Amino acid sequence: MDAGGLAKTGALGGHRVVIVGGGFAGLYAARGLKGAGVDLTLLDKRNFHLFPPLLYQVATGALSPGEIAQPLRAILRKDPDATVLLAEAVGIDVTRRRVLLADGGPIEYDTLVVATGAQHAYFGHDEWAKLAPGLKTMEDALEMRRRILIAFEAAEREADPVRRSEWMTFVVVGGGPTGVELAGALGEIAHDTLKRDFRSINPGDAHIVLIEGMERVLPTYPASLSRKAARQLEQLGVQVRTGSFVTDVDENAVTIKVGDRSERIPTRTVLWAAGVEASSLGKALAVATGVAADKAGRLPVTPELTLAGHPEIFVAGDLALVPWRDKQPVPGVAPAAIQQGQYVARAIRRRLSGQRSEPFHYHDKGSLATIGRSRAVADLGRFRRFSGFPAWFLWLTIHIVYLMGLQNRLIVLVRWTWSFLTHGRGTRLITGGPLLPPISEPEPPA
């Protein structure tokens, strides 16, 4: 193999484990292999582990990017057998057992863990991507933040009431946890954070619309919690539109279909929180192994989370299609990815000592979604469903605990405490992309 200066990999003669992807699944697999005596390479195209559950807080100016990310090298620093490689995997040569890189020589493996996750999808309308940014990467979050803040600035400078109203309308597409969190945060920004910041507009007049195709928001939650979430959103001024499908997105509007009726919602700011598809490396792997991916691009795995016919290839996290209950697969949520990563590490350790593994078992600890300050819903089992402050406090606690890096935890705690006391949001910067609101041409005098 040739991986530039990394020729060391494998040279020690150890069992070579290559993990592609430093998200929850990949990182927990890597950490679980510490001390296992394997020669570990963690490969990612970003130099940091991102904590996606808090991305929406970056997008809405509550947290800074650095606070929800931790360098992979820093996390694995104390594991002398672990090498972090900043590179992009573009394919897998399953016959010669090596990972092909966009740049630089391939990396050989004895055991491969593919955990490259999912990206957002536009239901075949890729042209919507530039009009309606999603929320999967740090850059996505900063772009959302820029658009939200620019919209208020543009409204402040806009004299035409129709165009002003377009700038003051925010449409969030997708009523899952991310969409609910985004819409709730937008409600707080408009009614609380920016309350006294403008002179020509009243940010509280902002019109925030949450579009969901199913009959209720948080469709994977118990119906009682969906109702509570909808009520809490409405308290924040969010208009919840369920049973509505987006049929078009253009520069000035979102068009939705409600039943047989088509409706146009004029807006300049559309945030995408719907539709996910597996990462592109998954597609390459499906072709290479002959495994048939599902509609969302996920790869079906054996009970041991390996690909059929390839016990040396594990797939974990959002990319894996793992059967669960009621014909539903394991959901693409952080706890599932963490459990799968930990399972893969244990399975590799057992194999190396000649033992078989039990099948992977997903332990569903429940679901939590936050809507805003003291507003959240929790589903921890049939008799443990609650909402409001207790659910919100539980949400905060769990997110602090799972955030990587003690310093990040401390700083996020400071920011949250501050926000709770002052109703403020600390990081409302417009950076990257156009920095100024576009100004419409004044109408020529009649």
Next chain:
Amino acid sequence: MDAGGLAKTGALGGHRVVIVGGGFAGLYAARGLKGAGVDLTLLDKRNFHLFPPLLYQVATGALSPGEIAQPLRAILRKDPDATVLLAEAVGIDVTRRRVLLADGGPIEYDTLVVATGAQHAYFGHDEWAKLAPGLKTMEDALEMRRRILIAFEAAEREADPVRRSEWMTFVVVGGGPTGVELAGALGEIAHDTLKRDFRSINPGDAHIVLIEGMERVLPTYPASLSRKAARQLEQLGVQVRTGSFVTDVDENAVTIKVGDRSERIPTRTVLWAAGVEASSLGKALAVATGVAADKAGRLPVTPELTLAGHPEIFVAGDLALVPWRDKQPVPGVAPAAIQQGQYVARAIRRRLSGQRSEPFHYHDKGSLATIGRSRAVADLGRFRRFSGFPAWFLWLTIHIVYLMGLQNRLIVLVRWTWSFLTHGRGTRLITGGPLLPPISEPEPPA
């Protein structure tokens, strides 16, 4: 006038003060006018006030962007007479007394304060800009951070020892406070922060070179402190090259002239901390008023900080050329800009009540520069020059006090305490621009 939705400005019949630029001078002028009964508009092309003295800490991964910036609207929220306008001023019509915007109608003023500051300059070699980023904007700082982190990543993957050594060489051009701070921070990153992060390289082998044209670093400081600063830099592994002029910058090297000798320093990372010129609005203003700008583009002002023949136009901050002592102008540092902003506010208040102002007097409180952990130099007057921990602690304290926003102060304090205890740097993310290290083609086998 027509400023879109802001038609209110001036409509109340108050005296219209327009401040262009929300840096130290502009912001302190705006704050000083609170309650003065003027109709105030603060115009900036960014939505936040930036704290430039800590930009180098963003560039070196110690702080996050949001921590050294505060939204202008948030700062002026409690002043009902103040309007913040996110727009770019491109010219001044001094006859009709209005500020021309890049986008949208012009803004009329009765009194104008121009405080658009300085930008970095490349001594007529604008082609160096893309090879050697400077440090004036938030984007500059993030670009520097990206390049520094990518360089170590590229070195880790580079098999060729010559190219690896190029990646491991960092050249900082300019031995003023910014250059000294950058070089010192690079020394700490190499020897401390990244010590255990890599497997193929030893970050401590990094070669950090600080280039200064004068005979000593910190040339505006007393010679004894320059010597101390140089010694402290050398303790951090920085090679200090004084009396050296950059004659060329290309992709693989910086060429310097030392006496009659020319020398090529192979490197892939050049950071620019030399050369400043006034912002472009200053040039437009010079043309409009017939005032002759100096070589650096600064506008000479009257003792009342106004332009000759235009008592209604104040110029403050880095853009103003204010005579001081020994034929030297007031330096382009934060305390000078703050004092000028405060002075302008007082002068406007006095005028409105029919009083004349005393000439502006710069109160030089001294100079402080930090080199690294417990390393700094302070010059607070002839008998109050010191270095090491006391100077460093004073530097920290003053920077915390002048940082805008209580939350920012608290978080920076947390980060600094953390860094002091752990030798870590909390925000080492590669974002924006290319995210992966470029890999050289392997030599074809002979």
